[in-house]
Amino acid sequence: MNEAFSYLSEMEAEKGNLIKGLQLIQTREGYVSDDAIRAVAAYFGTPEAEVEGVLTFYAQFKRVKPGKYKISVCDGTACHIKGATQIRAWVQAELGIGDGQTTEDGLFSLQTVACLGCCSLAPVMSINGTVYGKLDRKSLSRILNEYKAKG
Numbered sequence: 001m002n003e004a005f006s007y008l009s010e011m012e013a014e015k016g017n018l019i020k021g022l023q024l025i026q027t028r029e030g031y032v033s034d035d036a037i038r039a040v041a042a043y044f045g046t047p048e049a050e051v052e053g054v055l056t057f058y059a060q061f062k063r064v065k066p067g068k069y070k071i072s073v074c075d076g077t078a079c080h081i082k083g084a085t086q087i088r089a090w091v092q093a094e095l096g097i098g099d100g101q102t103t104e105d106g107l108f109s110l111q112t113v114a115c116l117g118c119c120s121l122a123p124v125m126s127i128n129g130t131v132y133g134k135l136d137r138k139s140l141s142r143i144l145n146e147y148k149a150k151g
């Protein structure tokens, strides 16, 4: 087995553990890569196509490596009313990525999420768990530029 995924041996190599194995990989790596699929298929004795089928069926699994900075744009009710769609469009335009994608330099990934629990600050996004509220075009650009500068 690919050494990178040797921690799979923490669980029994039974087909019934396939989903648990994939969850373990996602927890450790943040996503399930092609290499991970091969390792899981080999370890659980399952065809790769079947592993891919499981990944497609369960929306919880990510196939794209998350960025260093994970941007979550809230599209809960309060944020939606206050312009979440526009906020997401601006982020996409600034970074050149769509929802669920990662920039080529690996710096940013974008996802849309439901309520982040601070609706009074709508519209809201978080970057690696830090919440930014009352966003507008200007503050959004400033925040993204700060992260770009950090690299």
Ligand code: FES
Binding pocket: 074, 075, 076, 077, 078, 079, 080, 114, 115, 116, 117, 118, 119, 120, 122, 124
């Ligand atoms: S709806 Fe966005 S924080 Fe609650």
